[in-house]
Amino acid sequence: DIQMTQSPSSLSASVGDRVTITCRASQGISNSLAWYQQKPGKAPKLLLYAASRLESGVPSRFSGSGSGTDYTLTISSLQPEDFATYYCQQYYSTPPITFGPGTKVDIK
Amino acid sequence: EVQLVESGGGLVQPGGSLRLSCAASGFTFSSYEMNWVRQAPGKGLEWVSYISSSGSTIYYADSVKGRFTISRDNAKNSLYLQMNSLRAEDTAVYYCARNSLGAYYFDYWGQGTLVTVSS
Numbered sequence: 001d002i003q004m005t006q007s008p009s010s011l012s013a014s015v016g017d018r019v020t021i022t023c024r025a026s027q028g029i030s031n032s033l034a035w036y037q038q039k040p041g042k043a044p045k046l047l048l049y050a051a052s053r054l055e056s057g058v059p060s061r062f063s064g065s066g067s068g069t070d071y072t073l074t075i076s077s078l079q080p081e082d083f084a085t086y087y088c089q090q091y092y093s094t095p096p097i098t099f100g101p102g103t104k105v106d107i108k
Numbered sequence: 109e110v111q112l113v114e115s116g117g118g119l120v121q122p123g124g125s126l127r128l129s130c131a132a133s134g135f136t137f138s139s140y141e142m143n144w145v146r147q148a149p150g151k152g153l154e155w156v157s158y159i160s161s162s163g164s165t166i167y168y169a170d171s172v173k174g175r176f177t178i179s180r181d182n183a184k185n186s187l188y189l190q191m192n193s194l195r196a197e198d199t200a201v202y203y204c205a206r207n208s209l210g211a212y213y214f215d216y217w218g219q220g221t222l223v224t225v226s227s
Contacts, residue, residue, distance in 0.1 A: 032211075034213035034214070036153075036214075038153075042219075043203055043217035043218060043219055043220055044153065044203075044214070044217055045217070046208075046213065046214060046215050046216075049208065049211065049213050055215070087152065087153055089153075089213060089214075091211060091212035091213050094158075094167070094212045095155075095158065095167035095168075095169070096155055096167070096169050096170070097143070097155040097158070097212055098155070099152060099153040099154070099155070100152075101152050102152045102153075
């Protein structure tokens with residue numbers, strides 16, 4: 001099974017900050033990576049897939065990059081509605097589908 | 109508009125059973141692979157089970173294999189999860205989630221239904 005890790009586990013940031021979250025897979029996943037945003041009490045929402053492709057309707061301040069085992073999600077200018085928990089998910093080798101443990105972004 | 113609406117959650121005793129349902133609308137349900145994903149209180153996301161569009165291919169997480177059964181009724185646009193021999197560690201919000209066409213990531217999620225396993 002492919003294990004996913006994320007760093008940091010949490011971060012505090014201010015509106016307007018540039019935020020970067022890292023996701024690492026236990027083996028290469030050939031850009032088969034998705035990112036989700038989850039707000040308290042809500043279902044996750046797909047942000048990006050194929051490591052860098054923005055889902056329709058997602059603001060362009062969200063971007064993704066990476067290759068091999070290491071990937072990043074960047075929010076170029078944090079907005080109030082972006083305070084949430086972010087999860088990465090690999091779909092290179094399934095089953096099982098595996099998620100990272102999450103990164104909580106809160107207000108500094 | 110794509111909608112996924114889960115139901116069937118509730119309080120059940122350890123060792124008990126529960127059947128979750130997910131009603132789909134706004135898309136051609138029979139064309140999409142579907143999944144159940146769960147989230148224990150205060151924890152991260154855990155994939156539980158997958159079913160192909162026809163129902164012919166099914167996968168389970170090791171943590172539920174032999175206890176949970178996924179199924180679907182394409183005529184009723186519905187996805188199901190039969191959960192038997194429930195344990196305290198199965199306590200979670202259960203989401204149904206649609207695979208994006210041709211890939212194993214999830215483009216739509218339901219709102220979730222809470223399953224609590226406790227005596």
